[in-house]
Amino acid sequence: GENVEQHPSTLSVQEGDSAVIKCTYSDSASNYFPWYKQELGKRPQLIIDIRSNVGEKKDQRIAVTLNKTAKHFSLHITETQPEDSAVYFCAAPYTGGFKTIFGAGTRLFVKA
Amino acid sequence: EAGVAQSPRYKIIEKRQSVAFWCNPISGHATLYWYQQILGQGPKLLIQFQNNGVVDDSQLPKDRFSAERLKGVDSTLKIQPAKLEDSAVYLCASSLAGYQETQYFGPGTRLLVL
Numbered sequence: 001g002e003n004v005e006q007h008p009s010t011l012s013v014q015e016g017d018s019a020v021i022k023c024t025y026s027d028s029a030s031n032y033f034p035w036y037k038q039e040l041g042k043r044p045q046l047i048i049d050i051r052s053n054v055g056e057k058k059d060q061r062i063a064v065t066l067n068k069t070a071k072h073f074s075l076h077i078t079e080t081q082p083e084d085s086a087v088y089f090c091a092a093p094y095t096g097g098f099k100t101i102f103g104a105g106t107r108l109f110v111k112a
Numbered sequence: 113e114a115g116v117a118q119s120p121r122y123k124i125i126e127k128r129q130s131v132a133f134w135c136n137p138i139s140g141h142a143t144l145y146w147y148q149q150i151l152g153q154g155p156k157l158l159i160q161f162q163n164n165g166v167v168d169d170s171q172l173p174k175d176r177f178s179a180e181r182l183k184g185v186d187s188t189l190k191i192q193p194a195k196l197e198d199s200a201v202y203l204c205a206s207s208l209a210g211y212q213e214t215q216y217f218g219p220g221t222r223l224l225v226l
Contacts, residue, residue, distance in 0.1 A: 031212065032212035032213070034214060034215075042219075043203065043217040043218060043219050045217070046214050046215070046216075089154050093211055093212045097167075097168050097170070098167050098168065098210070098211055099157055099160055099167065099168045099211050100157070101157075102154040102155050102156075102157075104153060104154045105153070
């Protein structure tokens with residue numbers, strides 16, 4: 001069905017700590033899972049994505065893990081910096097409607 | 113490459129007035145999306161075009177919203193008449209082929225209905 005749940009809605013961490021955001025989806029046929037970062041007043045921009053033929057993907061300080069059996073995927077940010085402060089959205093395709101469903105977003109605060 | 117262009121960037125209107133937004137996607141991108149983003153929420157898909165055909169418009173309030181994609185390139189989204197609850201950012205995005213790909217977003221149009 002059309003449902004993407006994202007948790008937590010707000011996350012506050014100290015600079016240098018790690019942050020983890022989790023999303024669950026309901027369409028078992030989904031096979032593309034992007035994460036977008038939206039800074040205040042700006043457009044969402046892709047930061048990392050993963051396809052269902054892999055379980056993990058890394059790009060410097062960010063990584064995404066995918067568990068297709070449990071139908072959830074997570075964003076991991078290590079060594080957080082103040083500039084990581086933003087709203088992060090996960091998204092998953094709803095193959096029944098050939099469209100993408102976005103999560104509600106996680107507001108990340110990185111305290112210096 | 114040039115990004116997704118949108119205009120206007122800001123619009124203030126009174127309720128019951130009409131308004132139109134314009135979007136020019138990245139050249140060669142077949143899929144175009146219009147999203148409504150209310151403050152503090154994730155983008156909500158209003159309509160999705162594949163070339164100049166509609167793929168999904170299930171969440172478009174068709175009694176007041178309309179959209180078209182001319183010749184499979186530019187698109188316009190219209191609201192007539194506007195309501196207070198239409199105040200939001202309207203984001204246009206495009207992707208190369210389909211929905212299971214990276215979406216590139218425009219800067220958005222911030223609409224305030226008074």
